[in-house]
Amino acid sequence: MNRREFTQYASLTSLASLAPSVYANAASSDIEKLNKSLQRPDRIVLMVELKGGNDGLNTLVPFEDELYYKLRPNIAIKNSLHLEGDMGINPYLKPLMNLWKEGDMAWVQGVGYKDASRSHFHSADVWETGNTSGKGSEGWISQALKNHKYELNGIVLGDNNLGPMAGEQGRSVAMMNSEEFLTQTKYLNKEIYHADNDALSHMLGVQNQINLAAKMLEEKLKNARPSSINFPNSSFGRNLEQVDRMITNGVHLPVYKVTLDGFDTHANQRNTHNNRMHHLSQGLDAFVRSMKHHKLWNNVMVVTYSEFGRRVQENNSGGTDHGSGSVNLVLGGSINGGLYGKTPSLKAEDLVKGDLSHEIDFRQVYATVAQRWWKRPSPWGTQHRPIQFV
Numbered sequence: 001m002n003r004r005e006f007t008q009y010a011s012l013t014s015l016a017s018l019a020p021s022v023y024a025n026a027a028s029s030d031i032e033k034l035n036k037s038l039q040r041p042d043r044i045v046l047m048v049e050l051k052g053g054n055d056g057l058n059t060l061v062p063f064e065d066e067l068y069y070k071l072r073p074n075i076a077i078k079n080s081l082h083l084e085g086d087m088g089i090n091p092y093l094k095p096l097m098n099l100w101k102e103g104d105m106a107w108v109q110g111v112g113y114k115d116a117s118r119s120h121f122h123s124a125d126v127w128e129t130g131n132t133s134g135k136g137s138e139g140w141i142s143q144a145l146k147n148h149k150y151e152l153n154g155i156v157l158g159d160n161n162l163g164p165m166a167g168e169q170g171r172s173v174a175m176m177n178s179e180e181f182l183t184q185t186k187y188l189n190k191e192i193y194h195a196d197n198d199a200l201s202h203m204l205g206v207q208n209q210i211n212l213a214a215k216m217l218e219e220k221l222k223n224a225r226p227s228s229i230n231f232p233n234s235s236f237g238r239n240l241e242q243v244d245r246m247i248t249n250g251v252h253l254p255v256y257k258v259t260l261d262g263f264d265t266h267a268n269q270r271n272t273h274n275n276r277m278h279h280l281s282q283g284l285d286a287f288v289r290s291m292k293h294h295k296l297w298n299n300v301m302v303v304t305y306s307e308f309g310r311r312v313q314e315n316n317s318g319g320t321d322h323g324s325g326s327v328n329l330v331l332g333g334s335i336n337g338g339l340y341g342k343t344p345s346l347k348a349e350d351l352v353k354g355d356l357s358h359e360i361d362f363r364q365v366y367a368t369v370a371q372r373w374w375k376r377p378s379p380w381g382t383q384h385r386p387i388q389f390v
Helices: 003-010 028-037 066-071 091-101 120-129 140-144 178-185 198-221 235-248 269-293 362-373
Strands: 044-050 081-084 087-089 105-112 154-157 172-175 255-260 300-305 326-332 338-340
Touching: 044 269, 081 091, 081 338, 087 091, 091 105, 091 269, 105 362, 140 362, 154 235, 172 178, 172 198, 178 198, 178 235, 198 235, 235 255, 235 269, 255 269, 269 300, 300 362, 326 362
Parallel strands: 044 255, 044 300, 105 338, 154 172, 154 255
Antiparallel strands: 081 087, 105 326, 300 326
16 A cells, blocks of 8 residues: 555545454455345334434424423424324424324334433433443444444445444444545555554554445446435435435445434524424435335334433523433334333423433333344343334
8 A cells, every 4th residue: 555545545544444353355255245145125224313402392292281382482383293192293294294194103202311411422422322421432333233244234424423333343334425435445455455563454454344335335336226206405315315325226234324413403493493304304205205115114214313302491592402301213114103101291390400301211222223123132231121113
């Protein structure tokens, strides 16, 4: 590897993480083996990060609770779409309502963790590693998929942060888009290197993993047809379209991740949050329609997460400040739709420093994905019991 190649490679090292045991002598037979394992749909998860701290109360709305309107006189949702009982959803999620009627939508409410952090960075680390100290370096997905049959666990679209797929066992790739990734990897030396030095060995291992991913994507996408579904012309929509393109052309990896940002709604929340709900529903609706069109909907599960929720009471700027306790949305053709968890009380004596209390530890959601969807051991053993949405 010459200096120019090393410099070009160094700019890509944030794109992947892998186990040191990844093929030291990867060859064409390894690519063929990987391709064969990707021929059939498996249980795929699409993680959707709602970045900034999604307001759960204006997403899953307790529309008959008088306290909700008293504490939020300016930002309360007054025209929610009824689900069941006294719960509804934000009206800008309307494109997804048919999924509720079909039993393909689940809401997990009252989700959080004890002594929750209100720091974006610290709490994001907690949610992505499953370590409440925020000091973990290995994502929960990397932990769940250790020794998985695939050589590549997943792909992050539109972001260079691997998030829940980070770590030595990650075997995942992050890219802005597949075209740019394939263009960049053309500059890499395609030889497979060995090294006795641990640090250099890891770097060369990352290069080997990037090469493996590039060859796989090039093979699967070279004859890819344009989607018959129109995706929104937004960053979120384009990233979902990339995921759709990969899945429908045979890149059936265990997990994909995309991000929708803009949820840090300290001021003028009504319009901002409704706009985010609109982008979320429009993008996911297009993705779901494509999965159904390609007969893949029963093989896919969509899970949203955010680093924290918002305070119960609105602030003086018509927004909400950092809080805790929120909701996860789960979609899929093979899930058990419905409402899960107890609706958090808005009474002052039941709040935790002005925040919603939580009944469900967020790691229960992840344990459900690992154990009941992927049929993998939970990273936390039996400590956090799965939920029955799968």
